[in-house]
Amino acid sequence: MSNLESLYQQVLAELGENVEREGLLDTPKRAAKAMQFLTSGYTTDLHEVVNNAVFTSDNDEMVVVQGIEFYSLCEHHMLPFIGRCHIGYLPSGKVLGLSKFARIVDMFGRRLQIQENMTKQIAEAVEEVTGCRGVGVIVEAQHMCMMMRGVQKQNSMMRTSVMKGDFRSNAATRDEFMRLIGL
Numbered sequence: 001m002s003n004l005e006s007l008y009q010q011v012l013a014e015l016g017e018n019v020e021r022e023g024l025l026d027t028p029k030r031a032a033k034a035m036q037f038l039t040s041g042y043t044t045d046l047h048e049v050v051n052n053a054v055f056t057s058d059n060d061e062m063v064v065v066q067g068i069e070f071y072s073l074c075e076h077h078m079l080p081f082i083g084r085c086h087i088g089y090l091p092s093g094k095v096l097g098l099s100k101f102a103r104i105v106d107m108f109g110r111r112l113q114i115q116e117n118m119t120k121q122i123a124e125a126v127e128e129v130t131g132c133r134g135v136g137v138i139v140e141a142q143h144m145c146m147m148m149r150g151v152q153k154q155n156s157m158m159r160t161s162v163m164k165g166d167f168r169s170n171a172a173t174r175d176e177f178m179r180l181i182g183l
């Protein structure tokens, strides 16, 4: 049994469970494996993720990738927060392969996070790998720590946004992005 597995077994025992009962025998192992997957973003390298999928392009118009779903864990409760991420950027000679946006979102989602920081990290990563003139990232999510416990509110949604470069300095660019994603 790995260290993480035995820690999960201790958690079960502390919760008053019988760790020997059939349904729980492999639970520490499964929980450890699941948690390692859900936090695999810590060991993901941005440049490996992008893997040279940055292509020369003379398109300098806004590119928007909308509705990238993600599953993260809040760092305060280690409970899921689940939502969608919208990314827009203004290329400056280079465009990024479409699937790489989803991989960047997963890289930062699969960690213990707060939504505000995740939004910023995604924006900075897109800026870093593309050298774009500007980037906007909007994340909308529901937080299980608010739904299942605490105030137990089921229908609130948190929206965070980070605007950099032209998206920050130019209201028309920001408005175009908002319009394209339907906000």
Ligand SMILES: [Zn+2]
Pocket (backbone or CB within 6 Å): 074, 075, 076, 077, 078, 079, 143, 145, 146
């Ligand atoms: Zn929380």
